[in-house]
Each structure stands twice: as structure tokens, then as C-alpha cells.
Amino acid sequence: MSGAAGAGGVGAGGGAAGGVAAGGVAAGGVGVGPVDAGADGAARGIRLLIADDEHLIRGALVALLNLEPDIEVVASAADGVAAVEQAIATRPDVCLLDLEMPEADGIEAATRILAAVPTRVVIVTRHARPGVLRRALASKVSGFVPKSTPAEELAHVIRDVAAGRRYIDPEIAATALTAERCPLTDRELDALRFSRSTMSVQQIAERLHLAPGTVRNYLSSAMTKLDASSRHEAAERAWEQGWI
């Protein structure tokens, strides 16, 4: 339907992608850790933290965003815990967090960061699942973009968020709004979580301190609700929806 998703001023993507402005700092070393701020002449530069577990991607994002004259990358981290530490140490204006990270995922890191530092968070993710968006918003995240976003767009998003606005990828927002809420019960979710890995019902039952039959029951009812024909399929489906 009409832009409920609009989330107010969603970027709406006014054309003007514009080439990346050149100039700026051609940062050299991209190691993890606080980045040397250097002469801080800029009047209103946005101080940014970047967290992504893939070294190459992290470095590339740093390079990309440092090209923007009004953005300055002040820290980068390779996992959720490091991101929290860096955020506390450098107090950035905006934190760009990858969702898939070891130690603590993007949402967990966002929660901890927002509890400790006055800043704003943008979550970036490869698989944009509706349920995850919901959880992200519940954690007071300000922005949510998939990795399929055009590179030029990212700077706009960061500026929007720095200015106090929110940005939700319209595509995901629409999906999240149409997708019905999770019909599964807590126990069913428990069982499904374990079913994603290769684990026998027995093993799941032990982990959950339940009788094997009970686990099968949960799995079965979950399969019915999700219209799946095996627990693996059901688990896969629940994962795609972001319910587990």
C-alpha cells in the first residue's frame, strides 16, 4: 500500500546521486581501532564508526565513506564486542553496524551501544529479513539498509540519520508490513532453532530437557503452520522470515 513504509522522510531517493566528491582524506592505514582524527578543522563533519567482520568489506566501506567531505570515519571494528568498546571510546555521531558479526550481532551491539553512548545506529545486512527489521526497530535503531543499496545512497542515509531522521529501506519495510507476525509459540521456536543445524530430535530433546516425542510435536505443529514438509524446511522458512 501507499508508503506507510515511508517512515516519514524516507530518502525518497531524489535523483542526484552525484559522483563521489573527490578530495578529502585519502586515509592510508585501515587497521582496526581508532582512526587518527588528524587535524580536526572540519566544522560539522559526521563522526562515524564502522563495524563489519569481513576485513575487505570493512576497509572498502571506510574508503568509500571517507571520500565524502562531511563524513569522517573515526573507528572500525571486526565484531560486535569490539564495536561496543570502540563506540564508548570514540563516541561517534553515527554507527554503521553489519548485522552478521561474531561475538555479538548487529542488533545486540546496537542495544549495548545505545545504552552507553548518545549516538545513532544504522544496520546493514545481506539478507534483509522482516522479523529482523522489527527487532532492530525495537532496539531504537535509526536506519536499516540491505547490502544491495547503491553505494552512493549510503552517504545520504548516514546524513539523514545524523540529522535525527530515520531511514528504512522501502522494500524491506513493505515486506515487513505485509508479512504477518510470527504464528509460532516459544517452544516451537526453540525447537526450530536447533533444527537449523544438523541435530537429531534426540539431541534437541536433551538440550531442551524434553521428551523426544514432545520435540517432534512442536516441530510437527511448526511444520503445519509454516506449510513445510520437513523440519529443515520449516526451520529454513522461519529463518528467512527472521523469526529465529
Next chain:
Amino acid sequence: MSGAAGAGGVGAGGGAAGGVAAGGVAAGGVGVGPVDAGADGAARGIRLLIADDEHLIRGALVALLNLEPDIEVVASAADGVAAVEQAIATRPDVCLLDLEMPEADGIEAATRILAAVPTRVVIVTRHARPGVLRRALASKVSGFVPKSTPAEELAHVIRDVAAGRRYIDPEIAATALTAERCPLTDRELDALRFSRSTMSVQQIAERLHLAPGTVRNYLSSAMTKLDASSRHEAAERAWEQGWI
């Protein structure tokens, strides 16, 4: 350690790679296209093509590598087919291809590109699986790096490759050399391939035009060889090794 990775009998296969002439032009669709070269004073810049299906990553890599004074990104593509077209159109010195791409994966694209254009290929991948490295080398790829590579390293790799040398990530090379070769028979692989999706034995049997019992046999023997306790686990394991 760059060189290393002699990889012994990589050539082995010797199979007559199919002709793979780049046939008719496929659908245009893909917005990405040649990058404006601009006035180019540089005498010996490396002309680079970048292919990655994630827009954000692609853009970030372009930004990262364009920062290098001796590298010039002349084309970018979002899928394997587009990469081949771009490579033919722009004849770059080096092609940086993501392994995971729609239409044609990195290795397939590399094969086609190398058959049509005198250039060199570097494959980048998220999950560096030994078997895939083997296949990549068989396709005459010059470089193979995981996305966990430090960003600064990438430019070195591209320069090495442009100079005619090869670069194989030492970590993956070591794994590939220690890891034993695939112990599975062709039929077992067929059956396993289908087992990765959620499919009953019956369905697999139909696809393969085999009796259900036969499929179960293949699956069972594969499970034994891979020390797995379910076909899903076996399929997962074979996938991790890059055998399917």
C-alpha cells in the same frame, strides 16, 4: 609466501574446456556499465574490472581501489554474464570477480572471460572452500583471496597478478593441500546436490531417473564416507569442501 600454492597437478583435468564462445548478447537490464575513464594522464595504470552482486560492496571496492594511484577501475558488473560482456567491451588488465554471483558464478565467468580476452582474473569469495580453489585454478585463474583479506592487501594482489605473478591466499592453499580429494562417486555427488535443498528421496529419485532405493544407497554410502549421520549433514559437509 605469495607464490607457493604450487598445487601440484592442478592442470590435471586437461579436459577440453568447452568452446564457450560468448554467444548473443543477453538482456541488457543490469544498470551497471562501463565507467567513464575520464582524461587519463597516467602512463602505466592497471585497468581493472570489478564484479560483485552486492551493490554496496561493489561501490565500496571501486572507491577503495580507485584510491590507488596506479589502479583505474574501468568497468563494474553485478552478475557473471554482465561481467563477461564488460570484459569483452573494455578489455581490462585484471578482473576482480566475486565467486557468489547470479547468472554465472565467478568461476564460470572467469572461464568465459579468459577464453575471449587476454586478461587475468582474481576471484574473491566469502566462504573459501578448498574444492573451489581447485576448480578456480583449473580455470586458469591467477588469484584467489577470501573476503577476510585485509583491504590494503588487495591492491598488492592486483599488482602482483597484473605483473603476471599468481597469488593464492596461503591459508586456503594450505587447507586445500592437506584436505584429501573428494572420495565420492559422481552419482553420490548428484544425489547430494539435491539433498541440500529440502527434497524427499522420492523426488530426488524422480529427478535422477533412478529407483528410490538406489538413491538411498548412494546417500547412505556418501554419509559413510563423510562420517555424517543424515543426508543433510553429508550434503552440508560436501558443500563446505567445495565438492558440490
Next chain:
DNA sequence: CTAGGCCAGTGACATTTGTCATGCTCCGGC
């Protein structure tokens, strides 16, 4: 030619899964 490997199939069998009918408890509504 013959042994041995891979392929294809069959049938019997034990296990693992998925389905169902059935209790139990804890709610909220009337």
C-alpha cells in the same frame, strides 16, 4: 579373459521422523 570398480536395482530390516489423540495446566470471560 578376468578381477575389480562403479553403477543400478531389489528386498529385508532397524531407526528416525512426522501425525494424531490425549491429558495437563494456566489463563480470561461470563
Next chain:
DNA sequence: GCCGGAGCATGACAAATGTCACTGGCCTAG
């Protein structure tokens, strides 16, 4: 206080899955 429903739990039963033993065809190396 009673009812109905949702969630939790279980055991019995049927179907799918994995294991084993064995037959035969085809091809290749010795």
C-alpha cells in the same frame, strides 16, 4: 465456578529414512 482456548507435554502409530546383503551389467586395467 465453569467453560473454552492456548500452550505444554506425552505416548502410540504410520511413514520416511538409513543400513545391509546381494544380484547383475558395463567398462578398464592387468
